[in-house]
Amino acid sequence: MSGADDGVPSWHQRVATSRKEISVALHRLTTITIGVPDVVTTAAYYEEFGLAPAGDARFSTVDGGEQLRLVPSPRRRLIELGIGVDDPDDLDRVAANLARLDIAVERAPAALTAVDPGTGVRVVVRAAERLRATAPPPSSVNGPGKANRPTRRADAVLREAPVRPRKLGHVVLGSIDLAASERFFIEGIGFKVSDTVAGLGSFLRCSTDHHNLLVQAAPVPFLHHTSWQVDDVDEIGRGAHALLARDPGRHVWGLGRHHIGSNFFWYLRDPAGNFTEYYADLDCIVDDQLWTPAVWDGPKSLYTWGPPVPPSFLAPDDLAELMIGAHA
Numbered sequence: 001m002s003g004a005d006d007g008v009p010s011w012h013q014r015v016a017t018s019r020k021e022i023s024v025a026l027h028r029l030t031t032i033t034i035g036v037p038d039v040v041t042t043a044a045y046y047e048e049f050g051l052a053p054a055g056d057a058r059f060s061t062v063d064g065g066e067q068l069r070l071v072p073s074p075r076r077r078l079i080e081l082g083i084g085v086d087d088p089d090d091l092d093r094v095a096a097n098l099a100r101l102d103i104a105v106e107r108a109p110a111a112l113t114a115v116d117p118g119t120g121v122r123v124v125v126r127a128a129e130r131l132r133a134t135a136p137p138p139s140s141v142n143g144p145g146k147a148n149r150p151t152r153r154a155d156a157v158l159r160e161a162p163v164r165p166r167k168l169g170h171v172v173l174g175s176i177d178l179a180a181s182e183r184f185f186i187e188g189i190g191f192k193v194s195d196t197v198a199g200l201g202s203f204l205r206c207s208t209d210h211h212n213l214l215v216q217a218a219p220v221p222f223l224h225h226t227s228w229q230v231d232d233v234d235e236i237g238r239g240a241h242a243l244l245a246r247d248p249g250r251h252v253w254g255l256g257r258h259h260i261g262s263n264f265f266w267y268l269r270d271p272a273g274n275f276t277e278y279y280a281d282l283d284c285i286v287d288d289q290l291w292t293p294a295v296w297d298g299p300k301s302l303y304t305w306g307p308p309v310p311p312s313f314l315a316p317d318d319l320a321e322l323m324i325g326a327h328a
């Protein structure tokens with residue numbers, strides 16, 4: 001955490017920013033398109049990960065509908081990020097905000113497209129239905145002084161169905177111009193700032209999730225990870241266990257709990273090198289006025305507990321290769 005020389009804990013510091021958050025009714029991530037060198041092999045991984053194949057290398061989640069498309073690309077990268085708004089009037093506001101930043105906008109009746117200069121990602125904002133999720137049955141957890149599950153085994157050990165992610169939760173992108181990417185997503189598209197890591201990146205939301213996007217400074221634009229919501233920590237464990245039983249080399253980092261966003265996590269690697277995260281129990285920000293964004297640094301910017309952070313999580317093994325590819 002950043003040092004607080006006035007004795008006030010730094011996690012209570014408000015983000016010092018003059019950045020203007022523009023009020024636009026963004027409500028969720030819709031769908032992403034990832035470019036990979038080998039679509040067939042990568043598609044098999046996402047099916048094993050628990051996404052439902054929808055034909056033509058497209059995949060659906062339980063609550064979010066179609067949320068992933070894989071297309072051929074010489075190097076792995078996020079090609080398109082979709083964001084949902086309530087109605088076409090919201091698109092006019094986004095278009096006006098982007099115009100103020102001198103960002104070129106392609107406009108269709110129900111969508112607009114613009115490219116973030118820092119990550120190179122094409123962002124498509126379109127009118128989309130809000131996501132509706134049904135809560136899972138409450139789990140009965142025993143503990144000191146509470147036998148909430150008298151004389152029966154835990155539900156979690158009786159689960160046999162494969163893990164099925166509920167929705168795409170967030171995307172983490174490396175940006176070669178962090179200030180430009182923050183301007184694009186916050187002032188242009190209309191994301192809100194939930195927390196920042198000093199000089200390194202911003203956790204941004206376009207819904208009540210703590211974050212739907214993290215843009216972080218990087219030597220090359222690249223996709224760090226996509227993150228997929230599951231019901232609870234047992235589903236994270238079951239999902240990772242099943243993937244690692246087939247190939248232990250897929251393990252990246254987990255099980256642990258992040259400090260920023262509070263979620264449990266386990267990261268695994270797809271065949272193209274993109275990290276995929278199962279997550280559960282992320283902070284929800286339902287009242288913007290009651291949330292205080294903070295500036296973080298040090299270990300808490302990464303996690304609150306878990307195995308040591310592997311160096312390849314911070315700088316993926318193929319970073320040099322991606323840099324060469326980006327310049328080719």
Ligand SMILES: [Fe+2]
Pocket residue numbers: 170172225227277
């Ligand atoms: Fe994440």
